[in-house]
Amino acid sequence: MIDRETVQNVARLARLGLSEEEIEIFKNQLSSILGHIKILQEADVSGISPTAHVSRLTNITREDIPQPSYPPEVLLANAPDQEDDYLKVNAVLEEE
Amino acid sequence: MTELYTLSIHEAKELLRQRKISSVELTQAHLDRIRAVEPKVKAFTLVTDELAMKQAREADQRLASGENLHPLTGIPIAIKDVICTKNITTTAGSRMLENFKPPYDATVMERLHTAGIVMVGKTNMDEFAMGSSTEHSAFFPTRNPWDLERTPGGSSGGSAAAVAAGMAMGSYGSDTGGSIRQPGSLCNLVGLKPTYGRVSRFGLIAFGSSLDQIGPFARSARDAAILLQAIAGHDSRDATSSPQPTQDYSSALTGNIKGLRIGVPEEYWVEGTQPAVVKVVRQAIEHLRKMGAEISPVSLPHTKYGVAAYYIIAPAEASANLARYDGVKYGYSYRDTSEMWEAMEKTRAFGFGAEVKRRIMLGTYALSAGYYDAYYIRAQKIRALIAQDFEKAFERFDVLVSPASPKVAFKLGEISDPYEMYLQDIFTIPANLAGICGVSIPGGFSEGLPVGLQLLGNIFREDSILRTADAFEQSTDYHKQWPGNL
Numbered sequence: 001m002i003d004r005e006t007v008q009n010v011a012r013l014a015r016l017g018l019s020e021e022e023i024e025i026f027k028n029q030l031s032s033i034l035g036h037i038k039i040l041q042e043a044d045v046s047g048i049s050p051t052a053h054v055s056r057l058t059n060i061t062r063e064d065i066p067q068p069s070y071p072p073e074v075l076l077a078n079a080p081d082q083e084d085d086y087l088k089v090n091a092v093l094e095e096e
Numbered sequence: 097m098t099e100l101y102t103l104s105i106h107e108a109k110e111l112l113r114q115r116k117i118s119s120v121e122l123t124q125a126h127l128d129r130i131r132a133v134e135p136k137v138k139a140f141t142l143v144t145d146e147l148a149m150k151q152a153r154e155a156d157q158r159l160a161s162g163e164n165l166h167p168l169t170g171i172p173i174a175i176k177d178v179i180c181t182k183n184i185t186t187t188a189g190s191r192m193l194e195n196f197k198p199p200y201d202a203t204v205m206e207r208l209h210t211a212g213i214v215m216v217g218k219t220n221m222d223e224f225a226m227g228s229s230t231e232h233s234a235f236f237p238t239r240n241p242w243d244l245e246r247t248p249g250g251s252s253g254g255s256a257a258a259v260a261a262g263m264a265m266g267s268y269g270s271d272t273g274g275s276i277r278q279p280g281s282l283c284n285l286v287g288l289k290p291t292y293g294r295v296s297r298f299g300l301i302a303f304g305s306s307l308d309q310i311g312p313f314a315r316s317a318r319d320a321a322i323l324l325q326a327i328a329g330h331d332s333r334d335a336t337s338s339p340q341p342t343q344d345y346s347s348a349l350t351g352n353i354k355g356l357r358i359g360v361p362e363e364y365w366v367e368g369t370q371p372a373v374v375k376v377v378r379q380a381i382e383h384l385r386k387m388g389a390e391i392s393p394v395s396l397p398h399t400k401y402g403v404a405a406y407y408i409i410a411p412a413e414a415s416a417n418l419a420r421y422d423g424v425k426y427g428y429s430y431r432d433t434s435e436m437w438e439a440m441e442k443t444r445a446f447g448f449g450a451e452v453k454r455r456i457m458l459g460t461y462a463l464s465a466g467y468y469d470a471y472y473i474r475a476q477k478i479r480a481l482i483a484q485d486f487e488k489a490f491e492r493f494d495v496l497v498s499p500a501s502p503k504v505a506f507k508l509g510e511i512s513d514p515y516e517m518y519l520q521d522i523f524t525i526p527a528n529l530a531g532i533c534g535v536s537i538p539g540g541f542s543e544g545l546p547v548g549l550q551l552l553g554n555i556f557r558e559d560s561i562l563r564t565a566d567a568f569e570q571s572t573d574y575h576k577q578w579p580g581n582l
C-alpha cells in the first residue's frame with residue numbers, strides 16, 4: 001500500500017533522516033497501520049463539519065500589555081551553539 | 097507502626113497539621129522507600145532528593161506557623177518528566193531532551209509549589225508520551241510493582257508505578273489517548289483525565305495539543321480529588337483552558353450514588369478484551385447497581401472508529417508539534433556537518449526513537465497533499481460524530497462505565513506489533529477525542545493483577561465520576577491492596 005518512494009518522500013517532508021533498514025520497516029508498518037485505519041472510509045460523514053478542537057471556546061483575546069520577557073542568557077542556556085546573544089546555525093545560503 | 101509511605105494524602109494531611117509527623121519524616125520515609133524498591137521498579141528518570149528535603153523543611157516551617165496551609169503542603173509527589181520544571185532536567189523520555197533544563201515552570205508546577213508540595217522526582221514515560229508500556233522510553237522500561245516482569249502501562253507508567261510502590265503519595269501524568277487511565281488500571285490506582293481545558297497545558301511538552309491533559313494518580317478517589325483541585329482552573333497562558341469555575345471535588349464525595357444514572361456502552365464489549373477483564377468489570381457494574389445506581393445499556397455507535405480517527409489526529413498534531421526539534425534552539429543537535437539540512441535530518445534521526453519516528457511519519461503522511469481530505473479531514477468529522485455520541489448519552493446518564501484497558505498488565509516485550517499496542521487505548525481514546533473527563537479506578541483483580549474500571553463523565557463533571565469512584569471504594573477494598581512481593 002505504501003511504497004519506498006512514498007516513505008522517502010514523507011521522510012523528506014518531515015526532515016527525518018531514515019536508514020535503509022528503517023525505510024523498509026516503515027514501508028511495512030505504515031502499510032499495516034493504514035490498513036487498519038481504512039475503516040474510517042466506511043463511516044457516513046455526510047453533512048458533518050470537521051471538529052478540530054473540543055475546548056468549546058472561540059476567539060480568546062486578551063489585552064495587549066507588554067510584559068517583561070526572559071533575559072537572552074536564560075533562553076540561550078539550552079542552545080547547542082551560540083555567539084554573543086544569538087543562536088549559531090549552519091549557513092542557510094551557500095556562496096556560489 | 098504503620099509505615100509512613102502507606103498513608104493516604106488525606107490521612108497524612110491531618111497528621112502533619114496535628115504535628116504528629118513532620119514533612120521531613122514523611123519525605124525521608126519516601127526517599128528510604130525509593131532507595132529500597134526503585135532499583136527494581138525504575139519509575140524515575142530523576143530522583144530530586146536534595147530538593148525534596150529542602151521543600152520538606154520549608155513545609156514544616158509553614159505547618160508550624162499554621163498559616164497559608166494547603167492539603168498538599170509537605171506531601172511527597174512525583175511528576176511525569178513531560179511537565180516542565182524550572183532548572184530541573186525535563187527529558188520527555190527522549191534522547192532529544194536528555195539534557196534539557198526548562199527556563200520556567202509549567203503552570204501546574206507553579207500551583208503545586210504554591211501549595212507547598214515536596215517533589216521527590218521526575219518519572220519515566222514513553223518517549224514524548226507515545227506508547228502504552230514505557231518500553232518506548234529512550235532510557236529504560238519501568239516495571240509494574242505488582243509483577244516486575246510486566247509493564248506498568250503507559251505512557252505515564254513511571255508516575256503510576258511510583259505511587260503503586262509507595263515511592264510517592266500521589267503523582268501527575270498526562271493523558272492524550274489514555275496515558276493516565278491505562279497505567280492507572282494496570283497499577284491498581286485512581287488515574288484521572290480531566291475535561292479538556294480544565295487544567296492548564298502551559299509548560300506541558302506538547303504531543304497532541306487538542307487532546308493532551310494533565311491529571312493525577314492516587315491510591316484513593318479522596319486523594320485524587322485533592323490532587324485535581326490543586327491544579328484545576330483557568331490560566332491566561334493557555335488559551336484553551338476554560339474560564340468555567342472549578343467545583344469543590346472533595347465535597348462532591350458524598351458516598352451516595354443512589355439514583356445515579358449509569359450507562360454501560362454496548363460497543364465497549366469488544367473482541368480482544370480478556371475474559372477475566374470482562375468478568376471483573378461486569379461484577380463491578382453489578383456492585384454499582386446494588387449500591388443504588390440505575391444501570392442501563394447505552395449505544396455509542398461511532399466507537400469502532402475511535403482508534404483509527406485518533407491515529408490520524410494525534411500523529412498529525414504530533415508531527416507539527418515535534419517539528420520544533422531541529423537541533424538549533426535547544427535539545428540534541430547533530431554537529432558533525434556544516435550542511436544545514438543534513439544537520440537537521442540527522443538531529444532528528446538520532447534524537448528520536450522508533451515510535452516517535454513512526455508517528456511523525458504517519459502524521460506527515462496524513463497531512464500531505466492528496467491525503468489530507470481522505471485522512472485528516474475525515475478523521476476530524478468522525479471526531480465530531482464521537483463527541484455527538486457522548487452528548488446524546490449524557491442527556492440520559494450521569495456516568496458511563498466500561499473496562500479501562502482490554503488487558504491486565506502484560507509482560508515487557510509481549511506486544512511488538514505497533515497497532516496491537518495502539519489497541520491498548522481502545523476504551524480510553526474516545527474521551528480524549530470528545531474532550532470529556534474520565535477516571536480509571538481499582539475494580540478488582542485477576543490472578544493477582546489489577547483490573548481497572550473506567551468511569552466517564554460529561555464535560556466539567558469530574559465531581560460525578562469522583563463521587564462514583566469514592567462510593568465504590570467505600571464498599572470495596574481493592575484500592576487498599578498493596579503489591580505483595582516488592
